[in-house]
Amino acid sequence: MDLGERLQVIRKRHGLSQRELAKRAGVTNSTISMIEKNTVSPSFSSLLKVLKGFPMSVEEFFTLDLVKSDQVxxxxxxxxxxxxxxxxxxxxxxxxxxxxxxxxxxxxxxxxxxxxxxxxxxxxxxxxxxxxxxxxxxxxxxxxxxxxxxxxxxxxxxxxxxxxxxxxxxxxxxxxxxxxxxxxxxxxxx
Amino acid sequence: MDLGERLQVIRKRHGLSQRELAKRAGVTNSTISMIEKNTVSPSFSSLLKVLKGFPMSVEEFFTLDLVKSDQVxxxxxxxxxxxxxxxxxxxxxxxxxxxxxxxxxxxxxxxxxxxxxxxxxxxxxxxxxxxxxxxxxxxxxxxxxxxxxxxxxxxxxxxxxxxxxxxxxxxxxxxxxxxxxxxxxxxxxx
DNA sequence: CCAATTAGTTTAAAATATCAAACAAAAAGC
DNA sequence: GCTTTTTGTTTGATATTTTAAACTAATTGG
Missing domain, CATH: 2.60.120.10 (Jelly Rolls)
Incomplete structure (x- = not known):
């Protein structure tokens, strides 16, 4: 589970910069940066804040398919x-x-x-x-x-x-x- | 998102005590206790460890339905x-x-x-x-x-x-x- | 070209999570 | 009843995350 990559892909999909997302989420940009680089393992509360910046639910965040694949x-x-x-x-x-x-x-x-x-x-x-x-x-x-x-x-x-x-x-x-x-x-x- | 309650329900569904789950997950029982009581907001890495104790994927953990429904x-x-x-x-x-x-x-x-x-x-x-x-x-x-x-x-x-x-x-x-x-x-x- | 903006990264205090151990309370044996 | 085991909780020390701010690099605009 590469959390950092997942966050980054989703963030870019939303067309947001680290700072923009951080602002909407109510965290600092450094937090976003470190999470995406897997330098830290964010607390669940931080993760929730970040996802609120999109906004996106936790379920959706974790179940989102990063690669487009054919269902069949x-x-x-x-x-x-x-x-x-x-x-x-x-x-x-x-x-x-x-x-x-x-x-x-x-x-x-x-x-x-x-x-x-x-x-x-x-x-x-x-x-x-x-x-x-x-x-x-x-x-x-x-x-x-x-x-x-x-x-x-x-x-x-x-x-x-x-x-x-x-x-x-x-x-x-x-x-x-x-x-x-x-x-x-x-x-x-x- | 009541993470503590979610963890507790799922843990009990698996018939595990806090200590037993902690042992399987490689964390201390106090960690489980605090997470369930929402005293702390676990780091993502800790959450992953805990779920490994079931074992259960993150996606599954967050998408699991907690309420009892039609008899299966x-x-x-x-x-x-x-x-x-x-x-x-x-x-x-x-x-x-x-x-x-x-x-x-x-x-x-x-x-x-x-x-x-x-x-x-x-x-x-x-x-x-x-x-x-x-x-x-x-x-x-x-x-x-x-x-x-x-x-x-x-x-x-x-x-x-x-x-x-x-x-x-x-x-x-x-x-x-x-x-x-x-x-x-x-x-x-x- | 040079300032100004925006991007992401890093650093040292502050805040928070985790551990180890002790605690309390209930259940299980005897 | 009493002890032993098992359960969940709490506490002080340790480890980690988060912040605020400084830093680099790239881009934009004048």
Whole structure:
């Protein structure tokens, strides 16, 4: 954070000399000079006085972009950074259309069963198994999911979840669709 | 601009005592005390040191919203529990509009950071912490999430995830929106 | 060209911030 | 209850910033 440079750039942008800014701010010109040269580290009160000379808020002062940059490109840069900073992401579901979102943490005791397959309205559902094992039936095809496995399907297809194992199973799921706006129905409907 | 109050609120939000923050920042506790009581007006260098203790950038510090607003996170105990045929469901987010769905399993090593807050296109994001601790910033408000806690927010708000803890953190998240149709961008963009 | 103005820099007192340590008050253990 | 720990506050010594004024350099105008 080069405070001095920041102040100087902004001051010049306003077309003010050190003395002119100092006068408006109620400080001496030497103060401005030293701050800009980073000879001193101004007190917060002094900084406030100086900014009043523009005038400019503290937030604005610190968030002002000194270099003109393209917003889109800035985003791309941020995105690259994030991956470089060690965040590992596993995409479980992909290619999605339209609709609302609900996320559920589902705990399946041994033997639990969502019951006979049922059809929800237009929507999608994705999920991943956190703990235990789950049997998933979608469109009359049977899948066995273990921790780390994920799934994605259209809720227009008949589906069912069962825990046939000996231990409790935990699934984190999210689903979209008209029913999502009615949590109760969604929950029971699962 | 009540600098003292601002610092105090943010410090407490981070769950730090004056001494603890001082230690991390490399200043004395008396400095923190006096700044918070507005007894002194800290030098910019001191302020920088203090913010490093969080850590937090100056921009973020001054733009952070101090007031509590719309609920963004849903604590473990706040989440609606539902039972359907022996399946325990915890509703984490609710009331959702329209859009597609993507689900991610996100692994945050200690120190991981999604980087500067960024704004995605129209959409929503919900999630829950499976393991470890995560610091979530949404719309310049900070939340600390622990296993069982969940969150929900509009991706039009600037947001950021960080793991400030010593252990790996795992979050299951789902998000909707136009970007969801582009898995790569979505994944990295988080 | 030479004074007069304006620019930014530097210097030694005055004002202020920071540190180290002691203080008070509350919370946590026992 | 009592001690120990943790919290935030205060105080005198030290370090830093701020001022006021002098200084340099460049520019403007006559």
């Amino acid at each position: 490109i800035f985003r791309a840069h941020e995105q690259a950074e994030m991956q470089a900073q060690g965040v590992a992401l596993q995409l479980i579901g992909h290619n999605i259309p339209d609709r609302g979102l609900s996320m559920l943490k589902e705990t399946y005791p041994p033997g639990a069963d969502t019951g006979a397959e049922m059809i929800k309205y237009e929507g999608e559902e994705a999920g991943t198994v956190i703990e235990g094992e789950i049997e998933l039936t979608v469109d009359y095809k049977i899948y066995h999911l273990q921790p780390g496995d994920g799934y994605f399907f259209r809720t227009t297809l008949p589906h069912r979840f069962r825990n046939l194992g000996q231990h409790t199973a935990i699934v984190i799921s999210a689903n979209t669709g008209p029913t999502s706006t009615h949590p109760d129905q969604t929950a029971i409907g699962k | 996170i849903f604590r473990a105990h706040e989440q609606a529990e539902m039972q359907a045929q022996g399946v325990a469901l915890q509703l984490i987010g609710h009331n959702i509009p329209d859009r597609g769905l993507s689900m991610l399993k996100e692994t945050y090593p200690p120190g991981a950071d999604t980087g500067a807050e960024m704004i995605k296109y129209e959409g929503e994001e919900a999630g829950t912490v499976i393991e470890g601790e995560i610091e979530l910033t949404v719309d310049y408000k900070i939340y600390h999430l622990q296993p069982g806690d969940g969150y929900f927010f509009r991706t039009t708000l600037p947001h950021r995830f960080r793991n400030l803890g010593q252990h790996t953190a795992i979050v299951i998240s789902a998000n909707t929106g136009p970007t969801s149709t582009h898995p790569d961008q979505t994944a990295i963009g988080k």
